[in-house]
Amino acid sequence: MKKILSACIAVLLSCSVYAQKDIASAQAGVEYGQGVSANKFLSLKQLESKLEKDTVYTGTLTGEIVEVCVKKGCFMKLVDGKKNEMVTVRFKDYGFFMPQDIVGKKVALEGEAKVTEHSVKQLQHWAEDAGKSAEEIVAITTPKRTIEFVATGVKVLN
Numbered sequence: 001m002k003k004i005l006s007a008c009i010a011v012l013l014s015c016s017v018y019a020q021k022d023i024a025s026a027q028a029g030v031e032y033g034q035g036v037s038a039n040k041f042l043s044l045k046q047l048e049s050k051l052e053k054d055t056v057y058t059g060t061l062t063g064e065i066v067e068v069c070v071k072k073g074c075f076m077k078l079v080d081g082k083k084n085e086m087v088t089v090r091f092k093d094y095g096f097f098m099p100q101d102i103v104g105k106k107v108a109l110e111g112e113a114k115v116t117e118h119s120v121k122q123l124q125h126w127a128e129d130a131g132k133s134a135e136e137i138v139a140i141t142t143p144k145r146t147i148e149f150v151a152t153g154v155k156v157l158n
Contacts, residue, residue, distance in 0.1 A: 001088060005126075012070060012147060017064060021096055023073060023098065023099040024099065025074075025099055025101055026099050026101045026102035026105050026156050027057065027087075027089075027156060028156055028157065028158050029155070029156065030156045031093060031153060031154065031155045031157070032090070032091075032096045032097075032098065032148045032153065032154040032155075033092070033095060033096040033151060033152055033153040033154060034110070034113055034152045034153040034155045035153040035155060036108045036109065036110045036154065036155040037153075038059070038060045038108075038110060039084075039108065040060065041060040041061055041062035041108050041109075042057075042059065042061050042062070042080070043062065043063070043080050044061070044063055044078070044080030044086075044087060044147075045059075045080060047087070047113055047127070047147065048062055048147065051113065051114070051115050051147060055112045055114060055115070055148065056112060056113070056114045057112065057114060058111070058113075059110070060109060060110050061078070061087070061108070061109045061111075061113065061149060062080075062106065062107065062108045062109070062157070063078040063079055063080045063087065063106070064078065064079050064080070064104065064105070064106050064107075064152075065077070065078055065102050065103050065104065065105050065107055066079050066086070066103065066104075066108075067077070067103065067130055068098050068099075068100060068102055069097075069129045069130060070129065070130060070131040071129050073092075073097035073099060073102075074090070074091070074096055074097055074129070074131035075088060075089060075090050075126065075129070076089045076098050076102065077089070078107070078109070078149070081090075081153065086119065086132075086146070087113070087128075087147045087149050088126070088145070088146055088147070088148050088149070089109060089129065089147070089148075089149045089150075089151055090149070090150050090151070091150070091151050092150050092151065092152045096154075098154070102156065105156050105157070105158060106136055106157040106158045107154055107155060107156055107157055108154070108155045108157055109134070109149060109151045109153070109154055109155075110151065110153045110154075111149055111150050111151040111152045111153070112149070112150050113147055113148065113149045113150075114147070115145060115147055115148075116147075116148045117143055117144070117145045117146075118142055118143060118144055118146060119142065119143055120140055120141060120142065123140045123143070123144060124137050124140050127140060128142075
């Protein structure tokens with residue numbers, strides 16, 4: 001019994017060491033990941049133009065956050081003014097996460113963008129992570145081509 005109790009305590013202690021640390025609130029100037037070193041950023045429209053010619057873009061991007069993963073901040077959606085051009089942003093090697101209060105903030109990103117096609121199953125999984133209703137999730141029935149940005153750093157601009 002003592003061995004089982006000792007093993008349980010050891011497991012609990014090791015889990016607490018690897019638990020996600022508190023994520024800083026999204027205030028102007030706060031950086032996540034490796035930060036953003038550049039001062040010039042592409043708009044989503046400029047990114048779309050670049051990806052019509054090239055398959056991958058490495059550099060910077062700016063836009064407004066309209067959605068973030070409600071489970072742990074493992075992805076976010078970025079728009080550019082018109083709200084109809086959207087990019088899904090993930091974080092390199094899941095090395096950092098976003099706070100819930102980043103929605104509505106303008107950010108700058110540094111990393112790599114590419115066009116990808118996502119399956120219905122993957123889109124439904126992300127909709128669930130984003131807190132969508134069961135009706136909204138079931139309504140997803142076709143794959144979708146999107147621009148995905150894998151960020152190495154994020155900086156809150158406002």
